[in-house]
Structures are given as C-alpha cells and as structure tokens.
Amino acid sequence: MKLIESSVQIIEEKDPYKMIELAGRTCYKSEDKITENSAKEFVDRMIKLGHGAMLEHGTIYLKIRETVNGNIPPAMLYWRDCANRKYSKVYTQLESDSPYSANYKVLYVTTNLRVLVENNRIDDLEYQCEPTEYHEKRITAKFICDRGVSHEFVRHRVFSFAQESTRYCNYSKDKFGNELTFIKPSWSYFKNISYKDAGYFDGDVFESSLKKAESCYFKLIEKGWKPQQARQVLPNAIKTELVMTGFESDWEGFFKLRCSGAAHPDAQKLANELKDLLTNVKNN
Numbered sequence: 001m002k003l004i005e006s007s008v009q010i011i012e013e014k015d016p017y018k019m020i021e022l023a024g025r026t027c028y029k030s031e032d033k034i035t036e037n038s039a040k041e042f043v044d045r046m047i048k049l050g051h052g053a054m055l056e057h058g059t060i061y062l063k064i065r066e067t068v069n070g071n072i073p074p075a076m077l078y079w080r081d082c083a084n085r086k087y088s089k090v091y092t093q094l095e096s097d098s099p100y101s102a103n104y105k106v107l108y109v110t111t112n113l114r115v116l117v118e119n120n121r122i123d124d125l126e127y128q129c130e131p132t133e134y135h136e137k138r139i140t141a142k143f144i145c146d147r148g149v150s151h152e153f154v155r156h157r158v159f160s161f162a163q164e165s166t167r168y169c170n171y172s173k174d175k176f177g178n179e180l181t182f183i184k185p186s187w188s189y190f191k192n193i194s195y196k197d198a199g200y201f202d203g204d205v206f207e208s209s210l211k212k213a214e215s216c217y218f219k220l221i222e223k224g225w226k227p228q229q230a231r232q233v234l235p236n237a238i239k240t241e242l243v244m245t246g247f248e249s250d251w252e253g254f255f256k257l258r259c260s261g262a263a264h265p266d267a268q269k270l271a272n273e274l275k276d277l278l279t280n281v282k283n284n
Helices: 016-028 039-049 074-080 113-118 122-127 147-153 203-222 227-233 248-258 265-283
Strands: 002-004 007-011 059-065 089-095 104-112 138-146 160-163 181-183 239-247
Touching: 007 265, 016 039, 016 059, 016 113, 016 138, 016 160, 016 239, 059 074, 059 113, 059 122, 074 089, 074 104, 074 122, 104 113, 113 122, 138 147, 138 181, 138 248, 138 265, 147 239, 147 265, 181 239, 203 227, 239 248, 248 265
Parallel strands: 002 181
Antiparallel strands: 007 138, 059 104, 089 104, 138 239, 160 239
C-alpha cells in the first residue's frame, strides 16, 4: 500500500493529436506506449472506434477571413452559425490590411477535433492557426486525487474528461508496483504514514481500512475476478488521475465553486493550487 498527496499540473501540449493521446492513455495507464510518432495512429483508432470523448481534448484554433473581393468562404458561413456552442467559441473581428483598404470580417474559432470529425469539417484544418488574443483559450489540467474528489469534479459538465479506469487497470500487475495507491486527506497535516500527532484525524483506523481494502482486492483478483469486478471493494480514497479540458471561462466557474469555503477540503485544495498555477502562467 502506498499513500501520496493529491496534486495538479497544467498540461501545455500544443499538438492536438498528442494531447488526445496523452488524455486517452491516462484511462488505461498506457502512457509508456507513447512515442514521437504514435499520436496520429492513436487518434485515427479513436475515430474509427467512435470514441469521440477523447477527441474533445484536442483543441483547434481557426482563423477564417473573407476574401479580398468580399467572397465569404463556406467555412465562415458554417462557423458563424456555430458561435458559442458548448465546445466552440467564435469571435468576429473587422480588420483591414492598411488604413486605406476596406474592412473585412475575420472569424476566430476555438473548437476541438471531435466537433470537426462529427460535423464533417476536417477540411477546415486548412484554417488552423496558433491561438491569438481573439481566441478564447482552452486549458487542460491533470489532477491526481481520490475518487471522491473526482466524482465532484466530473459534475462540471462543460468540461471534457479522461480518467484512470479502475475497470481496466489491474493493480496487481507490476506496472502498478503490485500495490494500491491511496490519497492522503488534506486535513490530516502529516508528511509520513506514521500518523503521529494527527490531531482528530484517526490515522490508525484510516490506514487499517485501506490495508483491508487492498488485501481484499488482491484476493479477489487471485480468485479470478476481473478488475471491473474486484474494484467493488475499493474505497473513495483510491488514487485516480483525471484530465480535464475546458475554456478559460469554464475554469472561472469551476474556481468560483471549488475554491469556496463550502467546497470539500480536498477539492478546495486542488482548485486553489490550479488557480495559483494559472495566475503564475498569466503573470509570466
């Protein structure tokens, strides 16, 4: 049995295909299969199998403008009517090439690969660009937390999610160290597993319950139960990894609820840590 502290990090991967693979492989903990050239094959397989949820983590930025003679590209007509849907944000800007030339419309679109694939808009990748000041940015964060906290976070349905699967991950295997990993409660204020001077937090009871759960899980696996069956004995404290992708405005709503004093202490801890990370990124 291993106890670790919860944590969060911002994933700054600009390549949408690599981001999709990273998120998707979190579910099965198969990140060891990622290579420099594996992303395209992984994404193609997700498309073929119809696993659209993972494609949502691949953020796409488009810049579409009227032609010089004022003709409107078909892509502009499509995205103009898709403004501010759940997974797409569109900003219209009037621009000109010089103070003496006529204005023309430019659409700045933030969307994701799932939207393009399921609406037959893959050809619109010809308008793909780096994010500009007119694009609403999407941010991806990876949480290492317990299952109780993850159940609260996935209630924010405007986000895209990918989560370590207790259904498919067999924790009796060598890749998991033949042990279960649990998350230390944030209110325990201890740095080791001796639990001495833990205040009202009764570490002995907590530790013994986790050891019992681990023992039962491994016994069920030995008896031939599949991970999706043996997981019935796993407690909320079991460690999970959760990838969340959303617009900046979505994260603002997330922080409003999860940084509140009314939020669960473990959720509040992670939300505040991520908020600080994003503040540091903006300031730098």
